[in-house]
Amino acid sequence: MTLALVLGCGLLAGLLTTLAGLGGGLLLLLVLSAVWSPAEALAITAPALLVGNLHRAWLGRTAIDRRVVRTFALGAVPGALLGGLAAGLVSPAVVRGLLVALTVLSLARALAKVRVVLPRSALAAGGLVVGGLTGASGGAGVLAAPLLLSWGLLGRTYVATGACCAAIMHVGRIVGYGAVGLFSPSVLGWAAVTTAAVVGGNCLGHGLRRLAERLPAGALEHGVLAVCVTLALLGFA
Numbered sequence: 001m002t003l004a005l006v007l008g009c010g011l012l013a014g015l016l017t018t019l020a021g022l023g024g025g026l027l028l029l030l031v032l033s034a035v036w037s038p039a040e041a042l043a044i045t046a047p048a049l050l051v052g053n054l055h056r057a058w059l060g061r062t063a064i065d066r067r068v069v070r071t072f073a074l075g076a077v078p079g080a081l082l083g084g085l086a087a088g089l090v091s092p093a094v095v096r097g098l099l100v101a102l103t104v105l106s107l108a109r110a111l112a113k114v115r116v117v118l119p120r121s122a123l124a125a126g127g128l129v130v131g132g133l134t135g136a137s138g139g140a141g142v143l144a145a146p147l148l149l150s151w152g153l154l155g156r157t158y159v160a161t162g163a164c165c166a167a168i169m170h171v172g173r174i175v176g177y178g179a180v181g182l183f184s185p186s187v188l189g190w191a192a193v194t195t196a197a198v199v200g201g202n203c204l205g206h207g208l209r210r211l212a213e214r215l216p217a218g219a220l221e222h223g224v225l226a227v228c229v230t231l232a233l234l235g236f237a
Contacts, residue, residue, distance in 0.1 A: 002035060006190060007197045010048065014201020017052065019208065024201070025049045028194070042173075043182035048195040050170035052202060053163045060160025068123070068151055072144075072165045075127030080169040083135020084176015123151070127165075135173035144169075 009031045017024030025045065033041035057064065130144050148162055177183060183191075 003193070005035065006032070006193050010194045010197020011201040011204065013048075014052065014198040014203075015205040015208070016201075017198075018202050018205025024198075025052070028198070032194075039177075039182055040187055043177045043187045044190045044194055046170055046174050046177060047191045048198040050167055050174065051195050052198055053167040053170060055199075055202065056163035057160055057167055060156055060163065063156045063160040064164050065151070065153060065157055065161045068148065068153065068161050069164050069168070071123045072127040072148075073168050075124040075129070076131035076165065076169050077172045079128040079131025079133075080135040080172025081131075081176045083132040084173035085180055086132075086136045086176075131169045131172060134169045135176055 009028050013024035013028035015024070016027060025048075028048070029041055029045050032044055035041075036044065127144075144162060144165055148158060148165070153161055
């Protein structure tokens with residue numbers, strides 16, 4: 001039963017991320033945190049999200065803005081590491097609460113057209129905050145969007161650079177999770193299964209991209225975020 005759930009959620013996460021550009025990782029984390037503790041769910045999903053972002057970064061490697069990545073990494077690497085260390089030490093209720101708050105914020109940004117424009121000088125500091133929240137709750141990657149948009153990144157450059165920045169944060173938090181002993185043999189086994197499922201979902205989503213383009217603009221993205229909020233609130237209760 002658990003294996004079927006992980007495989008199904010992993011496939012769905014990869015599919016959604018490929019089609020909607022967001023939500024898959026958050027949805028996967030929310031579902032798995034109902035089966036395992038939030039900290040264990042973070043450790044299981046981290047390698048899968050790392051592989052997914054590395055794949056997107058590799059596909060768009062010629063469009064990556066390396067200056068943005070370097071500046072962002074100055075704050076994101078230590079932030080994600082510290083957040084990863086905190087994920088294994090703080091109360092599960094705190095981790096789940098952060099996840100709920102970040103999911104709701106994601107939906108608010110999409111539906112209410114909330115936009116946060118930050119000065120370029122805030123990129124490294126913003127990376128520290130986003131990295132820390134990502135390490136602690138796993139759902140703060142969406143907060144990197146206003147930072148990157150403030151630099152004027154658009155289209156393929158935005159996607160490729162964002163994937164590279166996300167991969168950096170995942171590396172930092174994986175190191176943190178390892179330092180506090182979250183990667184037990186069981187967790188590593190489930191992480192491998194999840195990673196394979198996400199990659200399979202990515203391939204499936206790539207083949208269905210043309211069908212998704214027929215939907216009303218924003219419908220898929222908003223629907224994914226709405227589901228994430230529902231699952232987060234149910235899990236938190």
